[in-house]
Amino acid sequence: MKENELGIEQKSDTGQSNIWFVDEKRYISIAGKDMKIENPGFPVEYLIIHHSATKDTKEEDSIGIKKYHKEEKRWTDIGYHWMCEFVDQRYEIIKGRPMTQTGAHCRAGRMNKKSLGFCMVGNFENNKPPDEQLFLTKSVVRDFQRMFSVPRENVLGHREAERMAKVANNNLTDCPGKNLDMNLFRKDLLT
Numbered sequence: 001m002k003e004n005e006l007g008i009e010q011k012s013d014t015g016q017s018n019i020w021f022v023d024e025k026r027y028i029s030i031a032g033k034d035m036k037i038e039n040p041g042f043p044v045e046y047l048i049i050h051h052s053a054t055k056d057t058k059e060e061d062s063i064g065i066k067k068y069h070k071e072e073k074r075w076t077d078i079g080y081h082w083m084c085e086f087v088d089q090r091y092e093i094i095k096g097r098p099m100t101q102t103g104a105h106c107r108a109g110r111m112n113k114k115s116l117g118f119c120m121v122g123n124f125e126n127n128k129p130p131d132e133q134l135f136l137t138k139s140v141v142r143d144f145q146r147m148f149s150v151p152r153e154n155v156l157g158h159r160e161a162e163r164m165a166k167v168a169n170n171n172l173t174d175c176p177g178k179n180l181d182m183n184l185f186r187k188d189l190l191t
């Protein structure tokens with residue numbers, strides 16, 4: 001890990017992912033793309049983790065997810081604020097719905113009104129989340145924890161959020177999949 005005046009650069013063991021934040025202007029820069037982190041138009045009390053329940057191909061699958069949310073579900077934009085997926089030859093963070101808008105990713109407990117939605121592209125009901133993808137997602141989640149003072153117990157899997165809101169057992173979502181252990185995930189987060 002290397003710190004400079006602009007923020008923090010983090011590299012994984014294989015050196016494939018790198019991410020750094022420009023602190024004051026709140027830009028996230030990854031894979032040569034600069035993405036603005038807007039001031040949210042709602043209180044960010046929780047960070048909710050999802051999987052897409054779709055295959056993560058070498059293409060930018062978020063484009064298809066966005067199309068589905070807009071054209072089939074008739075939402076104003078993709079439901080999630082941020083995605084993590086494999087594109088071309090590395091994992092990337094993709095910007096979804098601007099943070100000026102509440103998301104459409106977890107209705108239970110009015111969670112959309114007080115959380116940011118992160119989607120790891122892949123199906124973790126069937127497969128294990130790849131280490132590289134977990135590493136990058138956790139890095140980003142930690143940065144958002146820092147930005148909005150979110151304690152790790154408020155970083156929840158979609159299913160956990162539904163359970164907290166007392167959704168009936170037979171109606172609980174599988175998301176983010178039984179192979180994504182949220183207790184393990186939280187161990188690598190900030191307290």
Ligand SMILES: [Zn+2]
Nearest residue numbers: 050051158175
């Ligand atoms: Zn979900």
